[in-house]
Amino acid sequence: VLAACGIDPNEYQGFAFGMGIERIAMLKYGIPDLRTFFESDLRWLRHYGFGAFQAPSVVGGL
Template sequence: RVIEACGLDPSEWQGFAFGTGVDRLAMLKYGLTDLRAFFDGDIKWLKHNGFSAFDLPSISAGAVS
């Protein structure tokens, strides 16, 4: 349906899409079960999981310093 929506003939064209976001990788790394918590902006949740609103990621320290 996506190919049709782009105006292409699906009998001539085919496709496959795969992707993962940084948020999903962080879920795996930190063992989180609910993606929605990342977007709630709850300071208590951030502190509970070891994040700080003022942490700056760096190459040497990673996402969490």
């Protein structure tokens, strides 16, 4: 990351982190493991109330 920004990684160190939408959903719904978001288990989706085509949109709101 540092080299891509033109910063010498041999001279400087960096730390990167992020708060993605998955992490926010984990906090909201009390989901303990991030990997379950990507397993495509329909039972898990139904348990947490996520529909297959439920996605927020600008028209429909969040």
